[in-house]
Structure formats: C-alpha cells, structure tokens
Amino acid sequence: MPTISDFFGIFITINWSDHLPPHFHAEYGEFEATFTFDGETLDGKLPPKQTKLVSAWAIMHEEELVAEWGLASKNKKLFNIAPLSR
Numbered sequence: 627m628p629t630i631s632d633f634f635g636i637f638i639t640i641n642w643s644d645h646l647p648p649h650f651h652a653e654y655g656e657f658e659a660t661f662t663f664d665g666e667t668l669d670g671k672l673p674p675k676q677t678k679l680v681s682a683w684a685i686m687h688e689e690e691l692v693a694e695w696g697l698a699s700k701n702k703k704l705f706n707i708a709p710l711s712r
Contacts, residue, residue, distance in 0.1 A: 627651060630694060633683070633709030636676055640691075640698045648695040652680045663691040683710050 627639035630650070639651045649660045649668050659670030665681030672680065684691065690707050697704055 628704050630704055631683070631687075631707040631709050633711070634676070634679060636672075636680060638680070638683070638707070640694050640704060642698045642701050644698065648692070650684070650691060650694075652676075663688045663695075679710060686710075 627641050629637050629639050631638040635654055637653045639653070641651070647662065647668070649662055652659050652661060652672060654672050654676045657670070657672045657676070659672045659677070659680075660668040661680055661684055662668060663684055665684040667677065667681075671677075687707050694704055694707070
C-alpha cells in the first residue's frame with residue numbers, strides 16, 4: 627500500500643484495485659482504521675484525537691482522494707496529498 631500522506635505519526639495509504647466503497651487506510655502506532663473520503667470511519671479504530679485529525683484531513687482533501695482512488699483502480703502511480711500542519 628503506498629503512503630499518500632503522513633502527519634503527526636499517522637500514515638495514510640490507498641490500495642491499488644481495492645474493494646468498494648472508495649476508502650483509504652490510516653495507521654497510527656498499533657491502531658488501524660479505514661475511512662470514507664468524507665471522513666467517516668468504515669472499519670477499525672484509531673484513538674479519538676487521531677480519528678478527528680484524519681476526518682478533518684479527509685474533508686479538506688476529498689477531491690484529491692477521489693482522484694487518487696481513480697488512479698489506484700487503474701494501477702497508476704499515486705501522488706502525495708498535503709499533510710495537516712500545526
């Protein structure tokens with residue numbers, strides 16, 4: 627899974643040719659979760675603070691995530707998405 631963004635110890639990845647619905651993966655330490663592009667948790671769990679950060683990031687980058695999903699579904703090279711910053 628290529629990492630498309632990382633911030634505050636959170637790593638965001640998208641699988642090539644992954645299953646529907648469109649989503650991305652977030653990892654923080656031993657925690658893992660999948661999120662929709664509008665920031666909703668689909669599966670797994672992150673600590674509450676990191677969940678809020680990932681959800682906010684997703685909402686800010688929803689259009690870019692849709693574009694990434696399109697590339698990933700065609701096994702094309704993915705681009706980096708800007709991280710959250712302080």
